[in-house]
Amino acid sequence: MRIEKIDLPGVGIRHDMVTKHGRHVGVLNYRDGRRELALYDPEDPDTVLDFIELDDDESDALSDLLGHTALLSQITDFGSGALGLYTDQLVLPTDSRYLDLTLGDTQARTKTGVSIVAILRGDKVIPSPEAAEILRQDDIFVAVGTRAGLDKLEALLAHTAV
Structure with a gap:
């Protein structure tokens, strides 16, 4: 499994993950504090099938359910290559x-x-x-x-x- 960080200038940060079964999932963290989950099309990983917007409580609850609450600050300039x-x-x-x-x-x-x-x-x-x-x-x-x-x-x- 790989998690890749993509800076979205003026928008926020997106983390993309490819599961061991080849499914693409994204987490978008907007500068204004909003968060969304993105589920990508298995046939075309550039196409988003659906977005799920999460408020703070929902985001925290989902994080707890998944068993991971680690927060890592950005490593500036390197993430984008x-x-x-x-x-x-x-x-x-x-x-x-x-x-x-x-x-x-x-x-x-x-x-x-x-x-x-x-x-x-x-x-x-x-x-x-x-x-x-x-x-x-x-x-x-x-x-x-x-x-x-x-x-x-x-x-x-x-x-x-x-």
């Missing part, structure tokens, strides 16, 4: 061979050239995680690198336990 760099949020798969091992065991930076700048764990943010950080189920990695490097990191994390 400035200078060929991107930020991504990558979920550690539940069957990853790196589950319960350390971040250093992944050799992520050496193998992909990508920097993991934070780990989101439940409602906790671990900034600048150390190599000795134990990786847990449902950890979300905030990573910075080239598109090719981020793709390599996603593949690396997806390797399953033997």
